[in-house]
Amino acid sequence: MAASGEVSSGQFRTVPLPESQLDFPGEPYSVSVLKVGYCRALTEDTFKADGSITLIQGPTTILVDTGGPWDRDFLLKSLKDRGLEPGDVNLVVGTHGHSDHIGNLGLFPAAKLIVGWDISEGDTYCPSGLAEGHAYCVDEHISVVPCPGHTGQDVSVQVAGTFAGTLLVAGDLFECCSDEDSWRALSMNAEKQEVSRREALRTADVIVPGHGPPFRVTRR
Numbered sequence: 081m082a083a084s085g086e087v088s089s090g091q092f093r094t095v096p097l098p099e100s101q102l103d104f105p106g107e108p109y110s111v112s113v114l115k116v117g118y119c120r121a122l123t124e125d126t127f128k129a130d131g132s133i134t135l136i137q138g139p140t141t142i143l144v145d146t147g148g149p150w151d152r153d154f155l156l157k158s159l160k161d162r163g164l165e166p167g168d169v170n171l172v173v174g175t176h177g178h179s180d181h182i183g184n185l186g187l188f189p190a191a192k193l194i195v196g197w198d199i200s201e202g203d204t205y206c207p208s209g210l211a212e213g214h215a216y217c218v219d220e221h222i223s224v225v226p227c228p229g230h231t232g233q234d235v236s237v238q239v240a241g242t243f244a245g246t247l248l249v250a251g252d253l254f255e256c257c258s259d260e261d262s263w264r265a266l267s268m269n270a271e272k273q274e275v276s277r278r279e280a281l282r283t284a285d286v287i288v289p290g291h292g293p294p295f296r297v298t299r300r
């Protein structure tokens with residue numbers, strides 16, 4: 081039986097990391113979780129939620145999810161604390177179109193945007209193979225991977241070469257480390273999401289979920 085907080089699913093096990101571990105150095109890309117997303121029930125059908133916000137720094141500066149509109153000042157300050165202005169961000173990825181993930185796209189009008197399966201620069205929309213199941217490669221270390229299920233057009237961002245291994249910024253493909261009881265109720269297509277989750281667990285060493293701290297994946 082898995083220890084508390086761990087989830088064992090066939091050949092994969094998800095293991096919580098220390099809550100303070102939000103920085104994942106690497107070469108050439110390092111990853112920092114600027115904000116840990118959360119989801120807390122207030123009543124039976126009301127909850128407070130915000131999406132994780134993640135910065136990837138290396139040859140390209142990438143922000144994955146921007147939190148909700150209420151995160152505007154937090155996001156600006158977090159970037160400034162790292163010596164960055166919004167104009168320094170080259171690529172903003174919205175893992176899916178929910179308001180707690182893409183509430184601050186307007187801070188980044190000059191960045192390339194990937195939101196779900198749409199890729200745009202300014203008002204120019206570019207072809208993408210995401211809808212056909214193909215990853216969009218930023219370079220040899222970073223790829224944006226389609227992972228539908230939570231919505232119809234989710235993407236994750238895979239970062240190879242961190243010192244913790246391959247890291248996946250997964251949006252709401254995973255709610256949190258121990259989400260086996262909750263993710264299906266939030267899924268538009270649980271069958272597709274199950275396939276996407278299995279692929280993520282097969283390939284990632286660390287996952288940044290949409291509404292909880294990063295966790296590690298171990299394989300038998």
Ligand SMILES: [Fe+2]
Nearest residue numbers: 176178230252
């Ligand atoms: Fe969502």
